[in-house]
Amino acid sequence: MLNxxxxxxxFVCLRHILKYRFCHMYAIARNLLFCLPPEVSHDVSLDLMGAGERLGLLKFFSPTIDCAPVEVMGLRFPNAVGLAAGLDKNGDYFNALGQLGFGFVEIGTVTPLAQTGNPQPRLFRLKDEKAIINRMGFNNKGVQHLVENAKQRRYRGVLGINIGKNKATxxxxxxxxxxxxxxAVYPYADYISVNVSSPNTPGLRDLQFGEQFTSLLAGIKVKQKALSETHGKYVPVAVKIAPDMSDEEIQSVAQSLLDHAIDAVIATNTTVSRELVPNSCHRDEMGGLSGAPLVESSTHVISVLSEALKGQIPIIGVGGIMSAADAEEKIEAGASLVQIYSGFIYEGPSLIKEAAEAISALG
Ligand SMILES: Cc1cc2nc3c(=O)[nH]c(=O)nc-3n(C[C@H](O)[C@H](O)[C@H](O)COP(=O)(O)O)c2cc1C
Structure with missing residues (x-):
């Protein structure tokens, strides 16, 4: 009994110590990982995390997040902070990532067929700017591979699946x-996000404008309706947009989303602008810029969307969230949920709890 x-x-003490030390451990691990080329460190850290989850060790690092659940798109999110698309393109690691405290995890972008993406190097760290440039080009193992992973779901938060088109299409x-x-993904997704905003698939971002956009949205709605009847459940669809738009273009996107009763909008993807990284040695690399320099332009898009949508369609805010205060700004600009990617790489998993609790405290 006493024993x-x-x-x-x-074990309770060990758990507390491990959690307390986690921030410091992450800083050390990140410095070590940053000695490796970016894509190698990405793969190594995800493999380690995946192994930790399968061995039952990762749960010792799971944070206790003190916040109320959030209801968006008819779904109940344990907290308002999610992982943005692109980190786990094939859904190989979402069970592990989910244990770090994310209220939702978006896997993908996945395409119908596997494709290798752009030649390496295609991922660049801009350490001084706390930013990343990537031109991965939707490297992924194809939608069937992702579906097999989604069938092995242990993660209890909300699972989003982000979809795109093959380069050759x-x-x-x-x-x-x-x-x-x-x-393929409908039976396994809590929501589906339609990516029309990656700068690394030629022509993809043109789909955000004019007749191409409206006919795409109309087609997606027809498909959603048919699938909801087949599967007897309604899976919300979100559309993910780019930050590189004028206010008039954002307003026009908002109107099309309203016209087609799209369930949510994710703002934003990476930017092609290099205005805020003039001194980086990587500034001339092609691709999308993410991280701290993106924060203001993505918040601006959210503000313009929020005014145009008048609360009729929820906004998921993403772009440059590196602190709890950045996350709060996205909510104040009109977002209902936020996602992080670069901030997770630079600041570590502690950002999830900090941002979630700060958002919850806003009430
Ligand atoms: C390496 C990398 C790969 C990404 N791949 C995808 C992707 O496949 N699909 C997508 O919708 N967004 C992708 N993104 C964009 C992120 O989901 C996010 O919208 C963007 O990075 C801005 O957020 P952040 O500043 O927190 O990183 C990627 C971002 C990075 C850095």
Missing amino acids: NRRARHF PEDEALSDYEQCMD
Whole structure:
């Protein structure tokens, strides 16, 4: 009896110490990982995390997040902070990532067929700017691989699946790629996000404008309706947009989203602008810039969307969140939820709890 109590006490103390030390451990681990080329450190850290989860060790690092759940798109989110798309493109690691405290995890972007993406190097750290440039080009193992992973779900938070089109698919056949992905992921996704904003697939961002956008949205809605009847459940669809738009373009996007009753908008993807990184040696690398320099332009997009949407469609705010205060600003600009990617790399998992609790305290 006494031994049992002692053992329990020992594990409770160990858990507290591990959590307390986690921030410091992350700083050390990040410095070591930053000695490796970016793509290698990405793969190594995810492999380690995945192994930690399978061995049952990662749960010792799971934070206790003191906040109320949030209801958005008819879904109940344990907290308002999610992992943005692109970190776990194939859904190989979402069970592990979920244990770090994310209220939701978005996996993908996945395309109907596997593709290798752009040649390496294609990922660059701008350490001084706390930023990343990537031109990965939707490297992924194809939607069927992701679906097999999604079937092995242990993660209890909300799972989003982000879908895109293959590079080889002509723009005027893009809808067919999105439909194929919807067919495959619908039974396993809590929400689906439609990526029309990556700068690394030629022509993809043109789908955000004019007739191409409206006919894509119309097609996606038809597909969503058919699938909801087939599967007897309604899976919300979010559309992810770019930050590189004028206010008039953002307003026009908002109107199209309203016209087609899209369930949410994710703002924003990476930017092609290099205005805020003039001194980086990587500034001339092609691709999308994310992290701290993106924070203001993405918040601006959220503000313009919020005014145009008048609360009729929820906004998921993403772009340059490096602190709890950045996350609060996104909510104050009109977002209902936020996502992080670069901030997770630079600041570590402690950012999840800090941001979630700060948002919850806003009430
Ligand atoms: C290396 C890398 C890969 C990404 N891949 C994707 C992707 O496949 N699909 C997508 O919708 N967004 C992708 N993104 C964009 C992020 O989801 C996010 O919108 C963007 O990085 C801004 O957030 P952040 O400043 O917190 O990083 C990627 C970002 C990075 C840095």
